Amino acid sequence: MSNQKLIIGIAAGVAALAVVGIICNKKGYTLNSILDKAGDIAGKVKDSVGKIKDSAVSVSENAIQESKNIAEKAINSTSDLKDKASNAVS
Numbered sequence: 513m514s515n516q517k518l519i520i521g522i523a524a525g526v527a528a529l530a531v532v533g534i535i536c537n538k539k540g541y542t543l544n545s546i547l548d549k550a551g552d553i554a555g556k557v558k559d560s561v562g563k564i565k566d567s568a569v570s571v572s573e574n575a576i577q578e579s580k581n582i583a584e585k586a587i588n589s590t591s592d593l594k595d596k597a598s599n600a601v602s
Contacts, residue, residue: 536546 536542
């Protein structure tokens with residue numbers, strides 16, 4: 513890339529930032545108001561992610577408990593079958 517293209521690119525970037533700054537000032541936006549809005553959005557996202565995490569933990573805990581219950585029933589059924597087979601052989 514030639515130096516001339518680099519300088520033109522930098523100048524275009526600076527001009528674009530200046531235009532954005534002018535538009536924001538005319539509409540009454542300030543850096544603090546933009547940062548406040550960004551902070552509010554970040555807080556909402558954090559709350560949403562926390563709720564999703566809590567829901568996922570709850571669902572996984574329920575699945576683990578249900579799996580334990582099924583395993584316990586299977587063990588009890590196997591034990592009963594073993595006892596019946598043992599009695600039948602006797």
